[in-house]
Amino acid sequence: MNPELLERIETYLLGQMEEAETQSFESEIADNEQLAMEVEQVKSLFTGIEASAIRERVGELIAAEETQKQGKSIRFRSVFAIGFAVAAAVAVLLAVFLWPKTEAQQLDALYAEFKTPDPGLPGKMGSSNNYALDDAMVDYKQGNWEVAISKFETLANDESASDTVLYYLAMCFAESGRDAEAIDYLKRAENLGGEYQQKAEWQHALMDLKRNEPVQVRYSLQRIASNPEHPYYHESVHLLEKLNLVE
Numbered sequence: 001m002n003p004e005l006l007e008r009i010e011t012y013l014l015g016q017m018e019e020a021e022t023q024s025f026e027s028e029i030a031d032n033e034q035l036a037m038e039v040e041q042v043k044s045l046f047t048g049i050e051a052s053a054i055r056e057r058v059g060e061l062i063a064a065e066e067t068q069k070q071g072k073s074i075r076f077r078s079v080f081a082i083g084f085a086v087a088a089a090v091a092v093l094l095a096v097f098l099w100p101k102t103e104a105q106q107l108d109a110l111y112a113e114f115k116t117p118d119p120g121l122p123g124k125m126g127s128s129n130n131y132a133l134d135d136a137m138v139d140y141k142q143g144n145w146e147v148a149i150s151k152f153e154t155l156a157n158d159e160s161a162s163d164t165v166l167y168y169l170a171m172c173f174a175e176s177g178r179d180a181e182a183i184d185y186l187k188r189a190e191n192l193g194g195e196y197q198q199k200a201e202w203q204h205a206l207m208d209l210k211r212n213e214p215v216q217v218r219y220s221l222q223r224i225a226s227n228p229e230h231p232y233y234h235e236s237v238h239l240l241e242k243l244n245l246v247e
Contacts, residue, residue, distance in 0.1 A: 103212075117175075140168055163189045163200070166186075167199060174207060179207055183207050198224075201230075202232040
């Protein structure tokens, strides 16, 4: 097929001929069997190119697969492969979300649900003797945990350190991820038997929960739940009920 004829056929198939020229060319096709065959060949070529473009577009929508960009169209098997990969990925995601959680995951979820951050002491203590505590509390409230730890530790080293100091030092350690040290100071606050004893008992139970120690958590919670007057009585009973469902 000569280039001039190919150009005429392309112009005709693309609808770019004038009306009179179109009618004339169609008459030629009707009278010339060879021309009619060549028109069909070019038309089939156009259809194949369009189909190829559609397949390539589908492939792009299904996934961002690298395609061979050497003028060749993407094969259908690539589309099917992508579709299979997408289906497999969906199956994996469903398995992740629907598969029963491990005990550790369930305990982590309970900790996130019951975690009770302490906002800190309201305002200043109003005494010059408590200036150091007020100063440490400012950093505590601002979330400057390491600075607050340093200041509270200075106060905690005093033999007469109050349960307030020990408790908030423990909370600083807890917020900064130093769980073992947090528990140590919570125990000291509990042993003093002061105003912060019951808060320390609850936070101690939560730290054991965070550390995935269900036996110790149950022991701590049962102690709290045995006292209906405890400020965390209801929270402890509720958490115990949920712990009993952990597999």
